[in-house]
Amino acid sequence: MHDDVLVVSATRAEAAHVPTGSQVLITGLGKVRSATALARRLAAEAGRYRRVVNIGTAGALHLHHGGLYVPSRVIEHDLSAAELSALGYPVDDSWELPGGDGSVLATGDTFVNDTARREELAARADLVDMEAAALVHVCGEFGVPVRVVKVVSDYADDSAMDWPAAVDAAARDLGGWLTDTAYGDLS
Template sequence: MSNDQSVLVVSATRSEAKHVPDGTRLLITGIGKVSTAIALTRALSDGPPVDLVVNIGTAGALHAHHSGLFVPSTVIEHDISSAELTAMGYPVVDSWTLPDGDGTVLASGDTFVADPIRRDELARRADLVDMEGCAIAHVSAEFGVPCRLVKVVSDSADEAAMEWPTFVDAAARELGTWLRDADLVGRSVVAPG
């Protein structure tokens, strides 16, 4: 990554961004698709130019063999009735392909997945689940800005997911290390959140 590129690192929570390197241009959006879409839209509309959006955060694993850090190749919005809306004549985009991914699929929606039955349903379509990735991809695409999603597995999207707060710091450390290694340092800008 060239240091002359303007990179905006986006995180839903300050705890997930706790170990972002100093000097990184950072936007904290709040949890969920709506707050994320609003915050990123404002940043891309009103802020300095952005060449790349990098979303860092945690994700639930939808398969037992998934752990560690992932850079998804595809993100799908799992909680919108796209097939039904399209059938009624209102086509909905609910999937985005991302460059430089590792082949994993991230299911994204406003539902905090802590139910094994819901996890198993999502596992038929995806590898990981989060609450902001599709909003990042959607807004970035609307502005013509490439984006990359970087997720660390924090839980298994089951009953244990309610322990998420206890796992966030370890995930944040891994995300901070990834950012340092990727050399994604720019000007520091933090939005309220």
């Protein structure tokens, strides 16, 4: 396998079908836990990884979305970047990811499971998760390229509460993507 590629997932369930022999980091849920775990690993093993691949599930913000996505852009939806910038503290809340499929992933610490919030986020993004933007930020700080791969597990509404029932099928799709693509373009 790829000893110089780190596969990062929030939960063991989402990483259940990662190919044997892969380097895997389970971070825990949310931006703080994921950023802390990844930063700790990259600092401890400086220079070891030439790419991070974040895998996991996501809620679809549009009812016609389903399947596997490799986002081209990640945004942090629960950060008041415009307000902070107006106060003289500019912060990044959006990152472009080369080689993606054109989709936009919104990251925030809120588990989105209601239609009103989904519709609000749908004006800015296609998918929603709880870790990717934090992981992309950390990779940028360490100068490590990152690929994000998400499988739709729900529609960011009442169906989100059925996540435990959907996660294994999503994990199989993610493991299949890793196997079929040899982790995507690793250049």
